[in-house]
């Protein structure tokens with residue numbers, strides 16, 4: 001038997017043994033837990049900056065940012081008759097980076113046929129149906145200090161739901177005043193998972209990250225903090241309370257996530273200016289901690305907390321809450337500037 005055939009048989013035997021132990025439920029070796037390894041066709045996204053295009057028919061589909069313009073993945077896939085992931089959820093959850101790379105390569109030499117000018121697009125939601133939206137609270141030293149809270153012993157976790165997901169340049173509908181009026185901004189680094197992560201060590205955690213985005217944990221402080229027992233979840237997940245974008249940037253293009261500048265502007269005025277180096281729990285520690293309690297799956301997203309400068313951190317007599325008409329910009333180094341506005345919407349209007 002030649003070496004390549006021997007290698008093949010050895011690998012097949014190991015893989016088969018792994019499957020048997022998995023299906024019989026007797027696998028005990030934690031570091032070799034099959035969930036801990038990349039299985040199947042999963043390939044991590046590399047070297048790509050992606051966005052979402054809201055098409056004229058209402059679909060929100062994938063775009064690839066190139067020096068020449070935005071590659072419309074849906075248009076290219078249809079014209080070239082090549083299957084490709086049409087959304088970021090599909091790309092990440094389905095592990096379809098190879099398929100996307102083949103499509104991109106197939107468009108080379110075909111001029112500007114599938115390219116659109118970024119200034120001409122309407123942005124769609126980058127994420128529409130992630131399996132989980134996990135949020136970490138109280139994760140910057142200077143933010144904990146400004147609101148008079150001790151540093152937490154472990155990352156405090158809460159969640160948003162998919163109704164909160166919103167696009168770059170969206171409008172956030174202002175709730176009726178009897179529901180909430182203490183509206184506040186929270187610019188946050190968003191971590192996007194690329195592989196199933198369970199029981200990860202801190203040393204291994206960043207290998208499971210697909211990329212990063214600029215995100216916003218928009219907050220209703222009266223719901224979050226002033227209802228009996230503190231309704232954190234309700235105060236964080238009203239419609240469009242999680243705008244994300246404009247880009248998803250693959251992890252290899254970002255490098256160290258624990259050293260990125262963040263800024264927030266309200267109507268042009270600088271309100272937050274910090275750096276992820278002020279994290280209490282860095283990116284690896286957050287992922288490792290979460291993965292020890294429940295698995296993170298490809299396409300799951302993590303909001304990593306906000307730095308100081310929020311309205312909540314000001315003295316009570318200086319707290320001027322956000323209102324309809326306000327325009328907010330969240331900027332994170334290497335990830336771009338997310339913009340959105342607050343709007344009074346008539347009943348039945350679409351928030352998107």
Ligand code: MG
Nearest residue numbers: 186217305306
């Ligand atoms: Mg937050």
